[in-house]
Amino acid sequence: xxxxxxxxxxxxxxxxxxxxxEDIGFELKAGQCLLLKGPNGSGKTTLLHxxxxxxxxxxxxxxxxxxxxxxQPRLDGVIGISHFITHQDGLKKSLTVLENLxxxxxxxGGDKDRIDTALATVGLEPMPHILAARLSAGQKKRLMxxxxxxxxxPLWLLDEPSVSLDDDGQKLLTKLMQEHISAGGILIASTHLxxxxxxxxTLNLTGGRYMFNDDYxxxxxxx
Amino acid sequence: MKPLLALLRRDINxxxxxxxxxxxxxxFYLVVIILFPFGVGPDINLLARISIGVLWVxxxxxxxxxxxxxxxxxxxxxxxxxxLTAGPLPELVILVxxxxxxxxxxxxxxxxxxxxxxxxxLPAGGLIPLIICMSIGSLGLCALATIGAxxxxxxxxxxxxxxxxxxxxxxxxxxxxxxATSDMTYQVEKPYTSLLILLGITLISLIxxxxxxxxxxxxxx
Amino acid sequence: xxxxxxxxxxxxxxxxLLPYLVIITLGLLGFGLYAVFNAPEDVxxxxxSRILYVHAPSAYLAQAIYVFMALANFTGFIWRHPLADMAxxxxxxxxxxxxxxxxxxxxxxxxxxxxxxxxxDARLTAVLVLFIMYLGYIAIWQVIEDxxxxxxxxxxxxxxxxxxxxxxxxxxxxxxxxxQPASLxxxxxxxxxxxxxxxxxxxxxxxxxxxxxxxxxxxxEITRRRARALEMRILQQNIAKTNSALKxxxxx
Numbered sequence: 003x004x005x006x007x008x009x010x011x012x013x014x015x016x017x018x019x020x021x022x023x024e025d026i027g028f029e030l031k032a033g034q035c036l037l038l039k040g041p042n043g044s045g046k047t048t049l050l051h052x053x054x055x056x057x058x059x060x061x062x063x064x065x066x067x068x069x070x071x072x073x074q075p076r077l078d079g080v081i082g083i084s085h086f087i088t089h090q091d092g093l094k095k096s097l098t099v100l101e102n103l104x105x106x107x108x109x110x111g112g113d114k115d116r117i118d119t120a121l122a123t124v125g126l127e128p129m130p131h132i133l134a135a136r137l138s139a140g141q142k143k144r145l146m147x148x149x150x151x152x153x154x155x156p157l158w159l160l161d162e163p164s165v166s167l168d169d170d171g172q173k174l175l176t177k178l179m180q181e182h183i184s185a186g187g188i189l190i191a192s193t194h195l196x197x198x199x200x201x202x203x204t205l206n207l208t209g210g211r212y213m214f215n216d217d218y219x220x221x222x223x224x225x
Numbered sequence: 226m227k228p229l230l231a232l233l234r235r236d237i238n239x240x241x242x243x244x245x246x247x248x249x250x251x252x253f254y255l256v257v258i259i260l261f262p263f264g265v266g267p268d269i270n271l272l273a274r275i276s277i278g279v280l281w282v283x284x285x286x287x288x289x290x291x292x293x294x295x296x297x298x299x300x301x302x303x304x305x306x307x308x309l310t311a312g313p314l315p316e317l318v319i320l321v322x323x324x325x326x327x328x329x330x331x332x333x334x335x336x337x338x339x340x341x342x343x344x345x346x347l348p349a350g351g352l353i354p355l356i357i358c359m360s361i362g363s364l365g366l367c368a369l370a371t372i373g374a375x376x377x378x379x380x381x382x383x384x385x386x387x388x389x390x391x392x393x394x395x396x397x398x399x400x401x402x403x404x405a406t407s408d409m410t411y412q413v414e415k416p417y418t419s420l421l422i423l424l425g426i427t428l429i430s431l432i433x434x435x436x437x438x439x440x441x442x443x444x445x446x
Numbered sequence: 447x448x449x450x451x452x453x454x455x456x457x458x459x460x461x462x463l464l465p466y467l468v469i470i471t472l473g474l475l476g477f478g479l480y481a482v483f484n485a486p487e488d489v490x491x492x493x494x495s496r497i498l499y500v501h502a503p504s505a506y507l508a509q510a511i512y513v514f515m516a517l518a519n520f521t522g523f524i525w526r527h528p529l530a531d532m533a534x535x536x537x538x539x540x541x542x543x544x545x546x547x548x549x550x551x552x553x554x555x556x557x558x559x560x561x562x563x564x565x566x567d568a569r570l571t572a573v574l575v576l577f578i579m580y581l582g583y584i585a586i587w588q589v590i591e592d593x594x595x596x597x598x599x600x601x602x603x604x605x606x607x608x609x610x611x612x613x614x615x616x617x618x619x620x621x622x623x624x625x626q627p628a629s630l631x632x633x634x635x636x637x638x639x640x641x642x643x644x645x646x647x648x649x650x651x652x653x654x655x656x657x658x659x660x661x662x663x664x665x666x667e668i669t670r671r672r673a674r675a676l677e678m679r680i681l682q683q684n685i686a687k688t689n690s691a692l693k694x695x696x697x698x
Contacts, residue, residue, distance in 0.1 A: 012348040018592050019678075056446055082312030090303025096242040097235070108231035110311045344490045372606060376599055380589050388584040390603065394610050397617035404624065422620075426613060433609060439604050444598035 004085060005156040005188055006067045007031045009075075013062035015048045015088060022048055022210040025062070028203060030188050032156075035179070035199065038192035040207030045190040047088065049207070050159045053190060054086040066157075082111075084157035085150050091142050095135035099126055102134050103148050112153030120151035124174065133138065139166040151180060158182055160191040172198070228313050228333045236322060239298075240329030243391045247333045250287045254334050257283045258341045269346050276345035276404050277355065284334055285366055285395055292370035292387050295322060296378045296442070305378075309442065316435035317424045319442075323371045323434060331363035344360060355410035358423060362402035365427035368434035369394045375438035398427050453668050460661050467658040473558065481644035486620040494558055499645060504544045505569070505650035508576055511656065512611065515583070516604035523601040529664070531597040533693060535587050535665040540656060542580035548573045563686050568622035572615050573646030624667035 009029045015022040030036055038046045051057035053064060061187070066073035066083065076083075093102050103121065107114055121127050124144040137145065143166050143223030150158065158179070164172050176198035183189055191197060240247060261279055262272060282410040309315050335356060340350055373391040377383035405419035482499045523532035552570045555565045564570075590596035620680045626648050 051306070054306070056306040058443075081310055086307065086310070088303060090306070092302055092304045092307050094235070094239055094298075094302070094304070096239060101235075101238075105231055105235045106307070109228040109308070109313075111228065111311075238526075329611060331520055334600050341449070372602075376586070376602060377589070383589075389578065392613060393579045393582070393614060394606070396575060397610075397613050400617040400621040406622070422617075429609075429613070433606060437606050442600070442601050444595055 003070050003156055004186060005032060005083065006069060007190060008157065009063075009065045009067070011063050011065075013049070013052070013064065014060040015045050015052065015057075017045075020210050021047050022222065023058075023207050024210075026205065026207070026223075027062075030190070030203070032186040033183055034202045035189035035191070037201035037204045038190065038207065039204060040117060040192075041209050044207035044209045046207060047161055050086065050088070050161050050190065050192065053080055053157070053159050054084050055081045056143055066218060074138040080157070083155055084159050085153070085155045086159045086161075087146055087163050088161040089151070092148055093134045093137075093142055093145060096133060098131050099137070099145055100132055101132035102145060103152065106149050106150040110153045110155070112149075112151075112210055114152070116152045117148075120148040123151060124148045125160075125170070140168055140171055143167050144171060144174075147178060150182070156187050158187060158189045158191075160189065160193075162193055163191060164193060164197060228311070229232040232308070232313075232318065232321050233325050236325030238323070245338055247329055250291045250330050251333055251337060253282055253290060254287045256380040257281050257286070258345065261345070273346040273436075275312065275409070276342065276347045277351065278403050279345060279349075280342060280355065281336065281359070281362075281399055281403050281406070282337075284331075284363060285399055287334055288331060288363060288366045288370055288389060289388055289395070290384065291326075291392065292374045292379075293384050295326050295371055297374075297426040300378055305442070306446065309446070315442065319375070319435045319438045320371070320431075321373060323367055323431075325344050326371070327364055327367040331367060335359055335363065338379040348410055350412075351410035355404050357391070358402050358406045358409070359422065361420075361423055361427050362398050365398045365423075365430040366395060367429070369398075371434045372437045372441070378442060396429075398423065398430075401426060423428070451476070453529060456667060457665065460665055464658070464661055467654065467661060471651060471654040471658050474654055475645060477508065478644060478651045481640065483648055485644045486638050486642045494555060497551050499556045499648045501548060502645065503649045504547040504551065505573060505671075506649065507652050507656055508541055508545035508548050508573060509611075510653075511537050512576065512604075513608065515541060516608040517600040519597070519604045519676075522597055531600075532664050532667050533660065534600065535597075536667060537583050537656075537660055538580055538587070540659050540663070542584065543575060544652075544656070545573055545577040547582055557574065561622035566622065568619045572618045573620070575614055575618070576611070584608070622692075659689065 006028060009027075013024045013027065014024045022043075026049075028036060038049065040046055043077045047055060052059050063075075064080055066075050067073070068081060071077070094105075094108070097105070099121070100117070103117055104114065106112070107117060118127075121130060124147050126141065126144055126148065129141075134142065134145070143163075147163075151200075160179075163175055167175060179189055179191075179197065179199050191201075258279070265271060265275070296305060299308060308318050338356060338359065339352055342355060347355065369389075369391050372394075373387040376390065377387055382385070401419050402444040405417075406424045407413075408416045408419050482496055485496075485664070487493055488497065515534045518530045518534035518537065521527055522534065530554060549570065552567075552573070556565055556567075556570075557563050586600050586603055587593075587596050590599055
């Protein structure tokens with residue numbers, strides 16, 4: 003599948019009693035990338051969660067336009083088209099490197115034939131049968147990156163992807179991102195560290211404000 | 226279909242490899258059944274009379290106590306988010322996890338039931354009805370446990386509240402499970418009526434559970 | 447914005463209505479109790495049968511409130527009425543108390559009638575299960591702090607409970623007839639017209655009592671939430687003031 007463009011309008015997010023961001027919007031076309039900036043707790047991760055379909059916005063729309071959907075936004079929304087890389091690795095400690103990767107490849111509809119080359123690319127080739135519990139943080143991150151290679155999803159959502167990667171790992175990450183973009187993919191990343199690529203757009207989240215669920219109880223009294 | 230099969234394989238694989246899940250439930254089942262005769266006395270006739278009920282109650286509690294585990298690990302390492310957003314319908318994902326839970330928790334319990342039934346002096350001819358009814362009933366019990374687990378997925382140490390929530394829902398399965406088992410064991414007139422009702426309740430639970438759990442997980446993530 | 451579901455309008459409307467509700471409830475209760483003690487005693491059970499006038503309305507309310515609660519939750523879920531969720535949340539403890547009252551009056555009746563405080567009678571057992579369901583529902587509101595999230599989860603709990611209540615009742619009755627038939631009724635004696643009147647009045651009185659209690663507790667909840675929102679707003683203003691004061695001093 004290929005995304006033509008992704009359009010976000012008037013998106014607001016609320017976590018408990020905090021309004022993280024309000025009325026943000028942007029549009030990305032195929033082959034473009036966006037950098038998310040902002041202090042801790044400004045809602046970068048929440049925005050990525052929403053783009054992955056794991057969180058409901060308080061208001062606003064996320065519209066995906068694919069080749070097959072034409073002028074209409076995709077009916078399934080963001081489900082099943084994105085890679086979501088966060089600090090939560092989604093790896094099972096009691097499964098081996100190969101088993102973990104094979105599972106996610108099968109589950110997300112990827113190509114099992116690419117598993118060997120993907121492991122080689124991320125540098126985990128020598129250890130396919132090692133339990134994930136034995137991997138270092140950097141190696142776990144590399145295993146997550148292997149997922150990007152075995153499953154071709156058009157939208158990459160990367161939350162601080164370079165954390166715990168060594169120099170080689172960061173170079174690898176940069177290369178993967180460049181390849182993804184030049185192949186017409188879309189990339190949205192949040193980071194505090196330089197990722198080595200030029201971003202087309204930057205979205206600054208400035209930090210939220212308190213927004214109590216019960217605020218309306220006070221407001222309507224004035225009516 | 227392929228993604229769901231992969232999930233089923235992974236979940237069952239995980240349960241048997243990490244050992245903790247089934248081991249804990251089996252341990253509980255074994256200990257309580259062994260303690261029972263010490264509590265009520267070693268009278269073989271009394272034990273025979275109460276054996277069906279005791280085995281059912283302890284099976285139910287073993288499944289209830291393992292409920293919290295259905296989603297806990299996947300929530301912790303972020304798998305749950307990926308599982309629910311990767312494409313397969315959340316309801317089907319939950320159904321698969323429910324079946325995996327049954328295979329890894331209830332099935333081992335069913336396998337050791339014959340030995341424990343001997344120790345409680347289960348009436349002759351009671352074993353096959355017991356296993357049949359327990360296989361069906363435990364599926365319903367797992368389905369209801371899934372609802373409880375998803376409702377309280379973001380609460381730590383939620384087991385007590387899950388018990389409070391799910392216990393009332395377990396009562397019909399317990400009643401018809403015991404009744405179906407004893408009807409078939411003692412060959413009463415129309416021995417299969419209770420079994421059919423048990424089957425019906427299990428099916429209803431299996432239908433409700435994925436929908437309720439999907440809604441609950443959506444609210445909780 | 448929500449019509450009557452607007453909390454301000456609800457507060458105004460309910461403060462007008464509440465005195466009438468209290469008067470009607472007290473009037474009906476007074477009249478009902480008078481009727482109860484003037485109704486002829488049951489031939490078989492004597493004065494004991496008067497427990498029925500509290501027991502039966504409580505049992506009816508315990509069940510009706512669960513249905514009401516589920517419907518209110520459902521309304522809140524679909525139309526996002528915060529008031530509907532508050533109604534559901536506040537109905538639960540009242541329903542639990544009526545369930546408990548049913549159990550207690552059942553036990554009080556059971557001791558002289560059956561010679562034991564508790565008999566696993568089908569209806570009493572069903573009420574006991576209902577009582578546990580209320581406790582589970584109340585626990586949900588307690589453990590989930592975010593009230594918006596709690597409302598969504600509570601809706602699921604109530605809906606699953608509502609589907610299961612008939613199944614539970616059916617199975618408990620089945621189980622009971624299998625083992626020991628017994629039931630809290632005045633079976634074997636015909637109901638005298640004055641008894642019927644007293645019973646109907648008590649049903650009405652209890653229903654009004656529930657409505658009154660629900661209005662009071664929803665009002666309390668709104669007031670409590672308002673107070674908290676106000677507190678938070680003042681706190682926030684203070685923080686903003688301190689911040690700007692800090693900035694000014696830095697500039698100097």
